[in-house]
Amino acid sequence: MELDDEFLLEVCRVKLSGSSLLTLCNSGQFQALTNSDSTRKVIDIAAVLGKSLGLALVDCSASSGTIGVLKQVVDLGCCIVLANKKPLTSTMEDYDKLVSHPRRIRHESTVGAGLPVIVSINRVISSGDAVHRIVGSLSGTLGYVMSEVEDGKPLSQVVKVAKSLGFTEPDPRDDLSGMDVARKALILARLLGWRINLDSIKIESLFPKEMGANAMSVEDFLDSGLLLLDKDIQERVTKASLNGNVLRYVCVIEGSRCEVGIQELPKDSPLGRLRGSDNVLEIYSRCYNEKPLVIQGAGAGNDTTAAGVLADILDVLDLFPE
Numbered sequence: 203m204e205l206d207d208e209f210l211l212e213v214c215r216v217k218l219s220g221s222s223l224l225t226l227c228n229s230g231q232f233q234a235l236t237n238s239d240s241t242r243k244v245i246d247i248a249a250v251l252g253k254s255l256g257l258a259l260v261d262c263s264a265s266s267g268t269i270g271v272l273k274q275v276v277d278l279g280c281c282i283v284l285a286n287k288k289p290l291t292s293t294m295e296d297y298d299k300l301v302s303h304p305r306r307i308r309h310e311s312t313v314g315a316g317l318p319v320i321v322s323i324n325r326v327i328s329s330g331d332a333v334h335r336i337v338g339s340l341s342g343t344l345g346y347v348m349s350e351v352e353d354g355k356p357l358s359q360v361v362k363v364a365k366s367l368g369f370t371e372p373d374p375r376d377d378l379s380g381m382d383v384a385r386k387a388l389i390l391a392r393l394l395g396w397r398i399n400l401d402s403i404k405i406e407s408l409f410p411k412e413m414g415a416n417a418m419s420v421e422d423f424l425d426s427g428l429l430l431l432d433k434d435i436q437e438r439v440t441k442a443s444l445n446g447n448v449l450r451y452v453c454v455i456e457g458s459r460c461e462v463g464i465q466e467l468p469k470d471s472p473l474g475r476l477r478g479s480d481n482v483l484e485i486y487s488r489c490y491n492e493k494p495l496v497i498q499g500a501g502a503g504n505d506t507t508a509a510g511v512l513a514d515i516l517d518v519l520d521l522f523p524e
């Protein structure tokens with residue numbers, strides 16, 4: 203099917219209403235394929251057009267279920283563009299396969315949404331300048347949540363707003379558990395050549411296991427679970443503020459240390475000054491030592507993420523003759 207303006211507007215309308223894209227099938231114009239049918243069709247098309255036309259498979263889901271098809275199309279010579287972090291944070295074996303043709307994969311939106319994080323680190327590394335430390339605030343959701351809670355708003359309220367603004371993962375617990383930031387940390391660490399998995403990362407969660415996905419639905423978590431967290435986080439914010447500090451959810455990659463969690467930081471530090479869904483990333487290398495390379499800006503949201511994905515698609519198109 204051709205992605206004409208009318209179809210794209212319909213997609214936007216469905217997404218804005220918060221409905222599933224599957225509702226497009228109700229009109230009879232569109233068809234939902236089962237996983238195995240859609241995989242077969244994608245593979246068939248990739249086998250015919252992959253190498254010759256520069257087919258790019260774009261994964262904007264939040265699913266691990268796409269890893270198999272992504273690996274197969276890579277073998278068929280296709281390009282892949284990912285906003286989805288899960289394929290790159292699976293096993294080392296999956297990762298090695300997906301990045302086996304570095305010029306044919308782009309995943310700028312997996313870290314910092316539309317910010318030029320991956321491309322900048324790749325440029326530094328490919329010039330022979332080894333990166334030895336990365337520190338940053340890499341979650342639009344947690345950045346927004348921390349600065350709103352600092353302003354006195356309850357966590358239970360601001361998480362819902364973050365979801366409505368398109369900052370959170372489909373299940374906001376992926377953000378609040380620190381898992382989404384850990385995935386970004388893993389993507390960056392692997393980019394630096396670290397051969398580690400998610401379980402090597404120290405992760406601080408903002409909620410207990412009893413509120414996890416196995417224990418309650420997203421709706422119950424948003425409606426009742428979150429209310430139980432309001433007091434604790436407000437107390438931590440107040441305690442930090444008495445020391446002239448603020449709380450930020452920070453990612454540190456350095457030496458053999460890769461960890462993500464809440465830190466109490468001076469209000470006027472680069473991370474302390476962050477507001478809303480902005481991300482900031484400090485990259486330290488031989489050339490950027492005393493003064494790190496700093497990347498800062500909107501780190502979540504539909505527009506900036508979509509812009510990052512579009513720029514990636516246009517970038518891989520350059521590999522193929524017009």
Ligand SMILES: NC(=O)C1=CN([C@@H]2O[C@H](COP(=O)(O)OP(=O)(O)OC[C@H]3O[C@@H](n4cnc5c(N)ncnc54)[C@H](OP(=O)(O)O)[C@@H]3O)[C@@H](O)[C@H]2O)C=CC1
Pocket residue numbers: 221222223224262263264265267285286287288311312313314315342368369370371372501502503504507
């Ligand atoms: N939002 C943001 O700011 C950012 C998001 N990302 C990443 O982008 C991805 C999407 O996030 P976001 O757009 O916010 O989430 P959404 O839930 O809004 O979108 C995900 C879409 O993927 C569809 N989908 C899920 N599984 C499949 C599948 N197997 N085949 C086809 N479609 C599928 C869903 O369909 P349905 O409508 O039926 O549920 C849904 O429309 C995530 O991986 C996220 O981490 C990255 C950077 C920033």
Ligand SMILES: N[C@@H](CC=O)C(=O)O
Pocket residue numbers: 311312313314315340341342343344369370371377382501502503
């Ligand atoms: N849920 C993520 C979206 C981008 O990856 C975030 O809040 O940063």
